[in-house]
Amino acid sequence: MNWNEVLRLPTTLLLMLTGVVLLLVLAQLLAARQHVRNRRHLAAAGHSLLLVVLLLVAALLGGTAMSLRGYRFLSEEQPVAQIDARILSPQRWALTLTWPDGAARKLMLAGDDFQIDAIVLKWKLPAMLAGVPPLYRLDRLSGRYDDASQETTAARTVIDFSQAGAGDLFDLKKQVPGWFPEVDTVFGSAAFLPLVDGGHYSVSLMRTGALVARPDEATAQRIGQSFGG
Incomplete structure (x- = not known):
């Protein structure tokens, strides 16, 4: 429905x-x-x-x-990125990120999952109901291990997307909150999913400011198989 x-x-x-x-x-x-x-x-x-x-x-x-x-x-969503994964060796991955404008970036990642983080600026209710979308800035992409103990010892990969300068809107809101009365809050949002060879993932931002990652149908089936589903 x-x-x-x-x-x-x-x-x-x-x-x-x-x-x-x-x-x-x-x-x-x-x-x-x-x-x-x-x-x-x-x-x-x-x-x-x-x-x-x-x-x-x-x-x-x-x-x-x-x-x-x-x-x-x-309930509508704004596309943020598409992610394609290819396995190189156990817990080592080659990822291709494609932005909505068609630009792409190739990355190497260590871990069992990918996690993508964003900083979100959310407007107050009147502006939000009027259809003004939240603003976001991708912060980082990182590898995540299923085993919590491995998180503390294994190699970590963190790719920084932040290119904010001194006049960045998100930083100004934190430093001088009175300058932006219509801004409700600035917060972090993240989503992660297991990586599978040949996996394709879509990342989007909901109007509520929540970052959402979804595998396509074939990728979801591979994830289910890897977990014994």
């Missing part, structure tokens, strides 16, 4: 209903003005009262529609 489509339908319907109610508001306003001109004050008061009620209904319908629109946006 595509929840984006499910949420989009009532959103459109509610916006249409809001438009209809606003037309009724306009009709009541014109009727009230006409009664005032004709000195029928009681009738004018009745139309004015109905106008206020219709305005409240329109505000409720419109607010509900915008809330649903916001939740639809929150």
Whole structure:
């Protein structure tokens, strides 16, 4: 089930209903003005009262529609990178990272899994519901061992993606938080998955600021086989 489509339908319907109610508001306003001109004050008061009620209904319908629109946006994802893996020897991998613009980078990684980290800047609720996406900067890609004890002794690989300078927005938010009142928070987000030979992975950022990594279908099957699934 595509929840984006499910949420989009009532959103459109509610916006249409809001438009209809606003037309009724306009009709009541014109009727009230006409009664005032004709000195029928009681009738004018009745139309004015109905106008206020219709305005409240329109505000409720419109607010509900915008809330649903916001939740639809929150479930959408922004592509961050594609990762292709090739095994060189046990726990040694050659990775190819491909960015959304088509640029690619080849890396060597040690470990059983890859972990990708990002720094995320998340906006406050009004801006987020209006559709303003979170900002992110990839921080690093590292190897991860399944055996926790091996993490402390085996060779580690950490590839630094950070190219931030002194005027970087994320650093400025931490140093001078009052300069960016619409920024809700700056936080780290990470995702990791097991590496398999010939594996293909997609990394994306959700509107909530969560970094998500997913294997394609063939890779998921290989991961399941490696774990005895």
